[in-house]
Amino acid sequence: GAGVSQSPSNKVTEKGKDVELRCDPISGHTALYWYRQSLGQGLEFLIYFQGNSAPDKSGLPSDRFSAERTGGSVSTLTIQRTQQEDSAVYLCASSGTLNEKLFFGSGTQLSVL
């Protein structure tokens, strides 16, 4: 596609439910990143995929968070047993090669009630 696509754009869920957020990166981009942005805050790194290498999960805040990237393209971020503090905008970004600029999607606004 022309840009990084994320779905859904908005997700409202109840505390304790599981959610899945999807990211479709720019075709051909090997690097994919997930960041989280709370209201008025900076971007908090969550997880990084590069090609077929093992992902860097060092930013995941708890074991309730997981992500996968199938076929080196689409990525899914899963949050289990959501908590109110998980409410934030989840941003996905991709880049063509290492140390290149990041292209961000429009994000998924997650609200946990």
Added chain:
Amino acid sequence: GQQVMQIPQYQHVQEGEDFTTYCNSSTTLSNIQWYKQRPGGHPVFLIQLVKSGEVKKQKRLTFQFGEAKKNSSLHITATQTTDVGTYFCAGGLGSYIPTFGRGTSLIVHP
């Protein structure tokens, strides 16, 4: 953990005034990237600096990378209302994962 600090958090200016945001790291950066996020939007890449002491300009925007590669700045000359948004720096701290500062929100009063 390693962090990239950015100041100020907010900056109010009158249209036509200049604006500067500063980014600092306690460790040497491999590179620094700058992004702009308009209200309600997502971060959009502006520029990347790699070399010690590098200076790059984009129209009214001037970007600098310090000699020690531990700090950077973004300066906007004669701000316009279209400059409104949050400006983020993102530093390379020895990995391929950009570490973002908390951003500086620029508010321009007409």
